Amino acid sequence: MKQYDIVIIGGGPAGFTTAVSARNTYTDKKIAIIRREEISMIPCGIPYILHSLEKIEDNILPDKPLNSKNIDIIIDEVTDRKDHTLVLKSGEKIKYEKLVIATGSRVLIPPIKGVEKENVFCIKKDKVYLESLKKRLESKEKIIIIGGGFIGLEVADELLKGGKKITIIERLDHLLPLAMDKEFGDMIQQGLKSAGADIVTNATVKEILGDDSATGVLLDNGKTISGDMVILSAGYIPNVELAEKTGLQYDDHYGIIVDEYLRTSEKDVFAVGDCSAKRNCYTGEYHRIMLASTAMAEGRLVGSNLYDIKVMRKFMGVLGSFSTKIADIAVGVSGITEKDAKALGVEYVVGTAETFDRHPGKLPDASKLYVKLIFSRYSHTLLGGEVRGGNSVGEIINILSVMIQKHMTDMEIDTLQIGTHPLLTSSPIAYPIINATADAILKWF
Amino acid sequence: MKQYDIVIIGGGPAGFTTAVSARNTYTDKKIAIIRREEISMIPCGIPYILHSLEKIEDNILPDKPLNSKNIDIIIDEVTDRKDHTLVLKSGEKIKYEKLVIATGSRVLIPPIKGVEKENVFCIKKDKVYLESLKKRLESKEKIIIIGGGFIGLEVADELLKGGKKITIIERLDHLLPLAMDKEFGDMIQQGLKSAGADIVTNATVKEILGDDSATGVLLDNGKTISGDMVILSAGYIPNVELAEKTGLQYDDHYGIIVDEYLRTSEKDVFAVGDCSAKRNCYTGEYHRIMLASTAMAEGRLVGSNLYDIKVMRKFMGVLGSFSTKIADIAVGVSGITEKDAKALGVEYVVGTAETFDRHPGKLPDASKLYVKLIFSRYSHTLLGGEVRGGNSVGEIINILSVMIQKHMTDMEIDTLQIGTHPLLTSSPIAYPIINATADAILKWF
Numbered sequence: 001m002k003q004y005d006i007v008i009i010g011g012g013p014a015g016f017t018t019a020v021s022a023r024n025t026y027t028d029k030k031i032a033i034i035r036r037e038e039i040s041m042i043p044c045g046i047p048y049i050l051h052s053l054e055k056i057e058d059n060i061l062p063d064k065p066l067n068s069k070n071i072d073i074i075i076d077e078v079t080d081r082k083d084h085t086l087v088l089k090s091g092e093k094i095k096y097e098k099l100v101i102a103t104g105s106r107v108l109i110p111p112i113k114g115v116e117k118e119n120v121f122c123i124k125k126d127k128v129y130l131e132s133l134k135k136r137l138e139s140k141e142k143i144i145i146i147g148g149g150f151i152g153l154e155v156a157d158e159l160l161k162g163g164k165k166i167t168i169i170e171r172l173d174h175l176l177p178l179a180m181d182k183e184f185g186d187m188i189q190q191g192l193k194s195a196g197a198d199i200v201t202n203a204t205v206k207e208i209l210g211d212d213s214a215t216g217v218l219l220d221n222g223k224t225i226s227g228d229m230v231i232l233s234a235g236y237i238p239n240v241e242l243a244e245k246t247g248l249q250y251d252d253h254y255g256i257i258v259d260e261y262l263r264t265s266e267k268d269v270f271a272v273g274d275c276s277a278k279r280n281c282y283t284g285e286y287h288r289i290m291l292a293s294t295a296m297a298e299g300r301l302v303g304s305n306l307y308d309i310k311v312m313r314k315f316m317g318v319l320g321s322f323s324t325k326i327a328d329i330a331v332g333v334s335g336i337t338e339k340d341a342k343a344l345g346v347e348y349v350v351g352t353a354e355t356f357d358r359h360p361g362k363l364p365d366a367s368k369l370y371v372k373l374i375f376s377r378y379s380h381t382l383l384g385g386e387v388r389g390g391n392s393v394g395e396i397i398n399i400l401s402v403m404i405q406k407h408m409t410d411m412e413i414d415t416l417q418i419g420t421h422p423l424l425t426s427s428p429i430a431y432p433i434i435n436a437t438a439d440a441i442l443k444w445f
Numbered sequence: 446m447k448q449y450d451i452v453i454i455g456g457g458p459a460g461f462t463t464a465v466s467a468r469n470t471y472t473d474k475k476i477a478i479i480r481r482e483e484i485s486m487i488p489c490g491i492p493y494i495l496h497s498l499e500k501i502e503d504n505i506l507p508d509k510p511l512n513s514k515n516i517d518i519i520i521d522e523v524t525d526r527k528d529h530t531l532v533l534k535s536g537e538k539i540k541y542e543k544l545v546i547a548t549g550s551r552v553l554i555p556p557i558k559g560v561e562k563e564n565v566f567c568i569k570k571d572k573v574y575l576e577s578l579k580k581r582l583e584s585k586e587k588i589i590i591i592g593g594g595f596i597g598l599e600v601a602d603e604l605l606k607g608g609k610k611i612t613i614i615e616r617l618d619h620l621l622p623l624a625m626d627k628e629f630g631d632m633i634q635q636g637l638k639s640a641g642a643d644i645v646t647n648a649t650v651k652e653i654l655g656d657d658s659a660t661g662v663l664l665d666n667g668k669t670i671s672g673d674m675v676i677l678s679a680g681y682i683p684n685v686e687l688a689e690k691t692g693l694q695y696d697d698h699y700g701i702i703v704d705e706y707l708r709t710s711e712k713d714v715f716a717v718g719d720c721s722a723k724r725n726c727y728t729g730e731y732h733r734i735m736l737a738s739t740a741m742a743e744g745r746l747v748g749s750n751l752y753d754i755k756v757m758r759k760f761m762g763v764l765g766s767f768s769t770k771i772a773d774i775a776v777g778v779s780g781i782t783e784k785d786a787k788a789l790g791v792e793y794v795v796g797t798a799e800t801f802d803r804h805p806g807k808l809p810d811a812s813k814l815y816v817k818l819i820f821s822r823y824s825h826t827l828l829g830g831e832v833r834g835g836n837s838v839g840e841i842i843n844i845l846s847v848m849i850q851k852h853m854t855d856m857e858i859d860t861l862q863i864g865t866h867p868l869l870t871s872s873p874i875a876y877p878i879i880n881a882t883a884d885a886i887l888k889w890f
Contacts, residue, residue: 004872007511013873013874016874016876017873020874021883023890024883024886024887025890042804042805042872044804044865044866044867044873045804045805047867048808048867048868052808052809052868053805053808054807058805058807059805060805060809061874120832122862206797226836228636242813291864292865292873292874293862293863293864293865293873293876294798294862295873296863296873296874296876296879297860297861297862297863300859300860300879300883301860304859311856311859311860312856313860318862319862321862321863321864322864322865322866323864323865323866323869323870324868324869325866325868325869326779329871330868332866332869334864359487359490360487360490360493360498360503360504360505362498362499362503362504363493363498364495364497386626391836391837391839391868391869392836392839392840393867394837394842394864394866394868394869394870395837395840395841395843395869395870396840396843397864398840398844398863398864398870399840399843399844399847401843401861401862401863401864402847402848402851402853402861403847405845405861405862406851406853408847408851410795411756411757414745414749414756415742415746415756415758416742416846416847416850417738417739417742417763417764417766417846417850418738418741418742418766418846419736419738419766419768419777419779419839419842419843419846420489420737420738420767420768420769420839421489421767421768421769421770421777422487422489422490422492422493423493423497423770423775423836423837423839424768424769424770424777424836424838424839424840425768425839425840425843426488428458428462428735428737428738428740428741429458429461429462429465429506429741431738431741434741434745438466438469438745441469442469445469445470
């Protein structure tokens with residue numbers, strides 16, 4: 001029987017980061033990662049294997065940083081766990097002192113009639129499966145994508161760039177409905193339409209048509225849409241099997257129950273990343289959101305705190321910061337949207353600003369940048385922000401993330417010192433985070 | 446005699462922002478800006494009129510936002526001031542209740558023999574002068590730039606793109622010597638060399654050679670460099686004439702003396718932007734740094750606080766956040782550099798990280814991103830950061846700006862939630878601000 005001090009189950013970003021953080025903190029401990037896959041994929045890079053990346057091998061999470069930090073990688077599957085001992089599929093047993101479950105999430109197959117037909121795919125985080133998807137796409141022309149969330153749209157955008165005919169079906173009233181406010185979803189919809197996509201919102205797929213192989217879909221409004229391939233993109237669900245099997249507290253929908261320090265219901269067992277249940281940072285309620293960057297923050301915290309609490313958790317719950325680029329429009333969000341504020345019953349003030357991301361705006365690569373901020377009406381703290389623009393959106397979202405996590409108020413942001421440059425940012429007089437803040441201030445002033 | 450409640454002298458970014466902020470706060474007051482120029486330039490955009498922008502008119506600070514906010518613009522010059530009354534060059538007099546001096550800075554002409562020769566120019570913030578510079582450049586091939594600070598290098602980069610032969614002479618041991626650490630200056634130097642520039646460091650110009658017209662320069666080491674035009678870029682000095690003439694406290698080198706709320710030595714008179722003396726935010730000592738974005742922060746504060754203190758100043762002194770892009774390399778800094786830390790006697794820990802600004806790094810437009818952070822050794826707060834990379838550097842600097850202004854510690858940054866996306870940012874596992882922080886933590890851990 002092998003023996004380790006720290007064992008991490010799962011080789012995705014959450015497991016990876018936990019291992020590195022544990023090694024940095026506990027330099028003498030014996031650490032192993034157990035994962036099923038020979039090769040680990042970069043999850044958020046998966047859509048880009050369809051066109052932008054030359055080959056699937058370009059989207060690999062490298063083992064080198066783990067090797068160089070003396071972290072063992074065991075390719076196997078954990079089937080059971082008892083008395084600080086893991087049982088592997090191979091029959092091997094591994095003893096641990098501290099265990100971190102980072103088993104991630106798996107694709108959710110919606111209960112639609114016909115999902116088992118040939119040419120119906122989903123976006124699994126599995127290299128072999130993705131290879132077969134990519135191969136199949138080669139001979140297909142007209143692709144139907146079910147689900148207008150960010151993975152579905154990123155896949156759509158890649159396939160459009162690859163010359164496919166695309167139809168996107170979203171059951172809610174706009175694209176990116178869970179992530180962003182309607183005006184942002186509509187901007188993306190406009191961009192995808194201009195790129196040639198057909199988009200159907202407010203429609204549910206009742207059935208995938210065809211004999212053995214999909215030939216189209218039937219909508220709840222009675223319309224049919226033809227296509228020679230269907231891609232399901234209805235979200236992901238946490239992998240909780242190991243928790244279920246070994247008596248840890250968990251919730252089917254949200255994941256393995258953990259406390260503020262990501263400790264499960266059993267001593268010496270932690271859970272991080274998509275498989276662990278998240279709480280909303282505003283309400284403290286459970287909340288299903290899966291982001292590699294949240295997993296990272298958790299992994300870094302857990303890696304430091306396995307044997308004792310070295311690093312205090314300063315911020316409870318999931319902020320939800322993400323960005324994407326679809327149809328050459330970058331959008332991003334951090335914290336709550338206006339829709340969220342309404343749903344949560346938060347009293348808020350909205351501030352908006354639009355300008356260019358270069359100054360003067362006549363510079364050759366300038367794009368329009370639009371910022372919408374949500375402030376607490378009475379606390380005056382920044383609660384959330386949404387941004388649309390060029391590539392700088394990715395880091396602008398992180399400026400907002402820091403501001404929100406530090407509970408900055410409108411007046412603090414209004415008098416903040418920021419750096420600007422003609423070729424890299426908006427003008428100082430029009431800097432949109434500050435001007436949207438000033439706009440919000442004017443509304444309550 | 447005209448009468449205003451609020452008068453702002455100077456139509457640059459500082460004056461502009463003060464006026465808008467004052468209007469937002471004091472909706473009923475009569476506000477005027479008095480400026481000398483018919484047309485106001487965007488100061489930081491000036492280098493880009495030389496190549497990237499089609500025409501000088503593309504680099505204009507627009508009057509429309511002022512007009513739409515009912516702010517009068519008076520094109521004239523203030524020659525004297527007494528008893529809440531300004532005397533203008535035209536002979537007109539204007540009464541004010543509150544006065545804001547935002548007269549900016551002017552170019553510093555170094556005391557070099559021969560600066561008065563023909564074909565010796567500098568980078569003035571004056572449209573007519575810049576038109577003559579641009580016209581003259583048309584017939585010139587070999588340009589000598591004296592001064593390797595960011596304006597000099599931005600001008601050099603533009604002229605290189607326009608096909609000119611360029612020599613840059615810097616008296617200190619690397620480019621951008623006052624702004625960044627040597628390794629960053631050296632990266633820019635390498636980039637400019639690859640683009641064809643000749644660069645001489647550790648050399649002072651003793652004399653500009655030629656009869657009436659410049660034909661080259663003589664260095665202190667005895668060498669001569671030939672050229673048919675010389676551009677001086679030795680910095681700017683605050684415009685303090687009005688303070689001198691009207692009895693306000695001022696310092697020739699640093700500018701008009703102001704307190705924490707930008708109040709001068711006389712009641713009802715404020716000074717903002719390049720003309721007002723700045724204090725270093727770490728030491729509280731006077732510090733000559735001129736940035737539009739600092740002026741903005743001051744202008745927004747003063748505009749809100751002219752009649753009473755509505756907005757508390759939370760952060761004292763100048764942070765110094767800026768970015769630029771030279772030879773297709775973007776660099777930026779916020780807060781102190783390692784060199785500054787040494788000079789100030791600050792005990793510090795450095796953390797660095799390098800990765801790509803996309804993930805996976807095989808994505809077509811990925812650039813290498815390098816981050817260097819300076820933490821206080823015992824307080825563990827972030828004091829400064831320098832970045833080199835692609836266009837995202839402009840906003841990454843602002844993430845650092847917020848972190849520094851909010852006194853974030855290494856452990857807070859280590860467990861921060863940030864958003865990442867393949868097409869827009871570094872990978873979550875390699876996010877360089879966080880990984881450079883982890884690197885610093887390891888050094889004291």
